[in-house]
Amino acid sequence: xxxxxxxxxxxxxxxxxxxxxxxxxxxxxxxxxxxxxxxxxxxxxxxxxxxxxxxxxxxxxxxxxxxxxxxxxxxxxxxxxxxxxxxxxxxxxxxxxxxxxxxxxxxxxxxxxxxxxxxxxxxxxxxxxxxxxxxxxxxxxxxxxxxxxxxxxxxxxxxxxxxxxxxxxxxxxxxxxxxxxxxxxxxxxxxxxxxxxxxxxxxxxxxxxxxxxxxxxxxxxxxxxxxxxxxxxxxxxxx
Numbered sequence: 001x002x003x004x005x006x007x008x009x010x011x012x013x014x015x016x017x018x019x020x021x022x023x024x025x026x027x028x029x030x031x032x033x034x035x036x037x038x039x040x041x042x043x044x045x046x047x048x049x050x051x052x053x054x055x056x057x058x059x060x061x062x063x064x065x066x067x068x069x070x071x072x073x074x075x076x077x078x079x080x081x082x083x084x085x086x087x088x089x090x091x092x093x094x095x096x097x098x099x100x101x102x103x104x105x106x107x108x109x110x111x112x113x114x115x116x117x118x119x120x121x122x123x124x125x126x127x128x129x130x131x132x133x134x135x136x137x138x139x140x141x142x143x144x145x146x147x148x149x150x151x152x153x154x155x156x157x158x159x160x161x162x163x164x165x166x167x168x169x170x171x172x173x174x175x176x177x178x179x180x181x182x183x184x185x186x187x188x189x190x191x192x193x194x195x196x197x198x199x200x201x202x203x204x205x206x207x208x209x210x211x212x213x214x215x216x217x218x219x220x221x222x223x224x225x226x227x228x229x230x231x232x233x234x235x236x237x238x239x
Contacts, residue, residue, distance in 0.1 A: 016104060018169065019126050020083045023069075027086035031070055038206045042213060044072070046196050047121060047152070047232065049217065051076050054150050054192065054234040061116030066105050066139070067123035071095050079115070081108065106134050109141040118143060119150035121232075125171045132173065133183045140187035145239040149188060152196065152232045153180060161227060177226055180233060188235040195220035195228025 023030075035044050055063060055076055065073055068080030071091030080100040082088045088102045103111060105123060118139050124132045132153075139149050154174035159165075166172040175183065181190065198219040201209055220228050 016083070023084040024086040027070065027084060027090055035072060038209055039201055042201055042209050043197055045213060046217060050194055050232055051119060051150065054148065055117055055119065058117035058148060062114070064115045064118045066108065066118050066120040068100065073119070073121070074098050076119070079113070106131060106138060108138045113142060114144065115142055115147065117148040121152050124151060124153050125173050126169055127173055129173060129175065129183055133185065136183065137185055137187065140237060143237045145237050147237045149235045149237070150233065152230050155226060155228055155231050157226050158229050177231065180231065184235060187238055189238050190233065191236050192234045193225070194232050195225030195230070196232050197229035198224065198227070
């Protein structure tokens with residue numbers, strides 16, 4: 001049943017290599033185009049709030065930003081890994097004191113590193129559910145019992161409501177909450193989850209967006225969260 005959500009990207013020339021090439025080409029303008037806008041800053045603020053709260057127990061430990069991109073959240077991490085060489089190079093320039101490597105998320109266990117926490121944002125939406133499950137299982141090999149994993153995924157319920165259909169691999173993967181629990185597997189225990197971007201901010205005047213965010217945050221912590229645009233999760237590694 002989980003694989004049925006894969007239909008939007010399977011068979012459309014999806015491959016990890018295609019994703020990497022695309023992000024290599026986006027690197028130079030990615031920050032400005034994606035998170036330099038009012039919409040991007042809105043999403044960033046919501047994600048940052050949850051990262052700060054959920055990563056607090058590992059604040060003095062080793063924290064990995066998996067698929068770190070250009071280093072947007074490297075202030076919360078000691079290490080970063082990204083499959084795009086261009087993205088990783090920009091992250092190194094912005095955070096010269098951090099350890100940032102080039103590598104694919106599914107190959108993380110091969111790095112031979114251990115972390116107190118791993119967070120991974122805006123990656124799984126571009127992959128298949130099966131590859132997402134593989135990466136989550138790999139993360140479990142790199143975090144000790146009690147360690148944390150934080151990640152996000154577009155909400156399939158929200159997409160069923162709005163009728164959104166991705167045109168290709170970009171943001172092609174979306175799951176319901178029960179499907180996320182399925183893909184987490186037996187090595188992770190869910191600690192918390194929230195909704196991100198509940199309101200259609202792109203339809204709200206820019207001047208009003210900041211005023212709306214506290215209400216958006218509040219809705220994302222209620223049962224309405226399953227209808228938000230994105231679901232953000234915090235899981236704990238089981239013994």
